[in-house]
Amino acid sequence: MEITFDILRRKSADEKPYIQTVTIERGRCATVAEALDIINTEKLIDDPVQWERSCKQKKCGACAMLIYGRPRLACDARLDEFPRGRIKLEPLKKFPCVRDLMVDRGVIFANLMKLGSWLDENAACDDTGVAYDASKCLQCGCCLEVCPNFYSGGEFFGASALTASSRLIGETPAELGKRLYGEYNGHFFRGCGKSLSCKDICPAGIDTERLMVRSNAAAVWKRKKRS
Amino acid sequence: MINILGAGLAGLSAALTLAEAGIKCRLISAQNSERAQSVLAEGGINAALDTMGEGDTTELHFEETMKGGAYLADPNAVRALTDSAPAVVTKLAGLGVPFNRNPDGSLTLRSFGGQKKKRTAFAQSSTGKMIMTALTDEVRKYEAKGLVIRLPHHTFMRLLTDGVQCSGVRIKDTYTGTFYDLSGVVIAALGGLNGFFPHMTTGTVTNSGTAAAVIFAQGVKFANLEMIQYHPTTVGIPGKRCLISEAARGEGGRLCVMKDGYPMYFMEMKYPELGNLMPRDVVSREIFFARRDQGDVFLDMTGIPEDTWKNKLSDLREEIMHYFPLDPKKDPVPVEPGIHYFMGGVYVNANHEASMRGLYAAGECACQYHGANRLGGNSMLGAVFGGMTAAKSASVYAGSGSEDMSVYSGEEPLDCELPAGSDERLGNILLNGLGIVRNGNTMKSALDRLNEVQCATAPEKVRKELGRAMLLSALGRMESRGAHYREDCPDTLDAFADTTVTQLAGGTVRVTFEKIPERNTGNGNNV
Numbered sequence: 001m002e003i004t005f006d007i008l009r010r011k012s013a014d015e016k017p018y019i020q021t022v023t024i025e026r027g028r029c030a031t032v033a034e035a036l037d038i039i040n041t042e043k044l045i046d047d048p049v050q051w052e053r054s055c056k057q058k059k060c061g062a063c064a065m066l067i068y069g070r071p072r073l074a075c076d077a078r079l080d081e082f083p084r085g086r087i088k089l090e091p092l093k094k095f096p097c098v099r100d101l102m103v104d105r106g107v108i109f110a111n112l113m114k115l116g117s118w119l120d121e122n123a124a125c126d127d128t129g130v131a132y133d134a135s136k137c138l139q140c141g142c143c144l145e146v147c148p149n150f151y152s153g154g155e156f157f158g159a160s161a162l163t164a165s166s167r168l169i170g171e172t173p174a175e176l177g178k179r180l181y182g183e184y185n186g187h188f189f190r191g192c193g194k195s196l197s198c199k200d201i202c203p204a205g206i207d208t209e210r211l212m213v214r215s216n217a218a219a220v221w222k223r224k225k226r227s
Numbered sequence: 228m229i230n231i232l233g234a235g236l237a238g239l240s241a242a243l244t245l246a247e248a249g250i251k252c253r254l255i256s257a258q259n260s261e262r263a264q265s266v267l268a269e270g271g272i273n274a275a276l277d278t279m280g281e282g283d284t285t286e287l288h289f290e291e292t293m294k295g296g297a298y299l300a301d302p303n304a305v306r307a308l309t310d311s312a313p314a315v316v317t318k319l320a321g322l323g324v325p326f327n328r329n330p331d332g333s334l335t336l337r338s339f340g341g342q343k344k345k346r347t348a349f350a351q352s353s354t355g356k357m358i359m360t361a362l363t364d365e366v367r368k369y370e371a372k373g374l375v376i377r378l379p380h381h382t383f384m385r386l387l388t389d390g391v392q393c394s395g396v397r398i399k400d401t402y403t404g405t406f407y408d409l410s411g412v413v414i415a416a417l418g419g420l421n422g423f424f425p426h427m428t429t430g431t432v433t434n435s436g437t438a439a440a441v442i443f444a445q446g447v448k449f450a451n452l453e454m455i456q457y458h459p460t461t462v463g464i465p466g467k468r469c470l471i472s473e474a475a476r477g478e479g480g481r482l483c484v485m486k487d488g489y490p491m492y493f494m495e496m497k498y499p500e501l502g503n504l505m506p507r508d509v510v511s512r513e514i515f516f517a518r519r520d521q522g523d524v525f526l527d528m529t530g531i532p533e534d535t536w537k538n539k540l541s542d543l544r545e546e547i548m549h550y551f552p553l554d555p556k557k558d559p560v561p562v563e564p565g566i567h568y569f570m571g572g573v574y575v576n577a578n579h580e581a582s583m584r585g586l587y588a589a590g591e592c593a594c595q596y597h598g599a600n601r602l603g604g605n606s607m608l609g610a611v612f613g614g615m616t617a618a619k620s621a622s623v624y625a626g627s628g629s630e631d632m633s634v635y636s637g638e639e640p641l642d643c644e645l646p647a648g649s650d651e652r653l654g655n656i657l658l659n660g661l662g663i664v665r666n667g668n669t670m671k672s673a674l675d676r677l678n679e680v681q682c683a684t685a686p687e688k689v690r691k692e693l694g695r696a697m698l699l700s701a702l703g704r705m706e707s708r709g710a711h712y713r714e715d716c717p718d719t720l721d722a723f724a725d726t727t728v729t730q731l732a733g734g735t736v737r738v739t740f741e742k743i744p745e746r747n748t749g750n751g752n753n754v
Contacts, residue, residue: 030465037432037466043647054262054433056467057546059356062262062433075465098402106379109259118368123323131325132350135360139261167360171323205545 033074051101061138123171130170137163143198156191159198181219228628233416235263237590240614246369268355269472271347273604274312283344296598297709302746304577341506393585411628419591448582450594451571453701459510461565468565525559579617589613599709
């Protein structure tokens, strides 16, 4: 049994992309990430495929890409999920392509900077449950890829800013939260169409709806936090 | 301007320390902090906070760290570490790390290996990720103020040095291919040497270890390279090994072999006091022998209470169920030791100064605090405190170095891909010599095979020399101590209670043994 990868390639953002096809034996690897490693280290194609990777156990978010049209982590995409034996690999499309499957996700971090994603005072830590869930965010970009409201350069920063804000709002007493509430409203709440596609796609399994409910309560509806 | 290589825990800690003092730094990394190996740390961070009413002290933390490391660590550095640990963890809690808490709001502490008191603060079983998220945000505050200049997607090429003084660093923008020469002293926070053992460790796969090898080839002394920690409980997953946190045993997990259909809890039988929570070197060796003589070893977590799974180990259970078709609440998990941590690295003093002036090292890439065997929970502590200490030491150079990034357009022989299979070839040679149980013959045989390796590129050449230094360090230590266990020299000898120091000089790797500093009677450096 073999599995075939159709890989969208380009040497730089300026070049026209093309599809390169490579086939390997199914039994040699279990995930897309492992397959890409084999393709590169065994020189199954002349020019190694450029892609980002790091932890290989879905904890760092480096290897996010479009796999069979869906944004997900290559290390978490098991080949046995694709019985038809043909998988298309493409770079995430909402970020500038650097080369091959590698994209520049710098906008995520630039947006977190604009959001002012930091605590102004020491954490109050009265809601460690929300902080824990929110802190799991890999900043991989999968949620932004599927979000109908997010585009690079816009004022709506998507669920990557929701997780950051939720942690900070959850750890900040209401009387000190004005700045954070304003940023949350401006860069998340007002732009979110509540499609919740981020919740379905998140590789870290973050319940973004729960984070929204908690952060909306504090930042939008100004409800008192539960003690 | 100070240059920090690496944006993991030690690098972030160094950047934050400098920024808080109003000193500018560059934070240089191949990827953003979210991709650093530090996010994989699970079990917790040690501090004698004594919130569990057991009468824990920083002195006991010091003694157990020294004993766990088989007395090969610098006692003054360790004393400063353990004295500062409560302040370090309290600071992290203030940054919003969602540590598990007791009903009174104090931090919950769990049991960890080699420690008789509950001392490990934790956030379920994702402590590293939680700390990294909080620290990344805190450093971002200083990025906004212009005190921390982040250079993601930049990789290390070489130190700029005359061989005596480090005056800067050459880096490459991996997006554009442009080289830059940056002036200013350097704090290396490069992570461990797991890239020398591809697919065989619990670490990330991005860190090739070549940066450390380049620094070694530039004449910087390394120490205790033979001290490689095999974590007792790992499982194979596609392309690497996956850690099952020591927290599983801290919360009640038990190691067993099956005998006549019944579990035999061999650690508890042999070590009645600490049982499954003996230091990692001991547990890994026992698992090695149990697997050799009695068959598969399992981690039996079936006795862990429901609320512990829910509140302290939920991520761990999810992870095991993701990779295995079994539920650890119901079935024991087959485990075996895997390479997890490198106690050895850049030879530094208690101030984290390397042998080359103007170079500092912190985190796993530095040889500090852990001696011959690291205790669980001390790695993140060592990374945070080491980053702080290195930053404070480097701050004497705050006024030197320039903000300019000068483009380098000459040749850079170190900028090339490793030929296919070369790192696996080196890794297999090293693994044969540097297993859990070693002997002189297999190490010599590994050295012979290493000598036969033909290197076509500059990165291969420097990697080969650091690999040689690892093997020569292990061969030179004619005893067993901590993680270095030799069948042919099974005893621990006073004559080897020294640091193994290795250096590449005149094209030859030399190994010497240096005295460990005497313990000062005064107080350590508090944070």
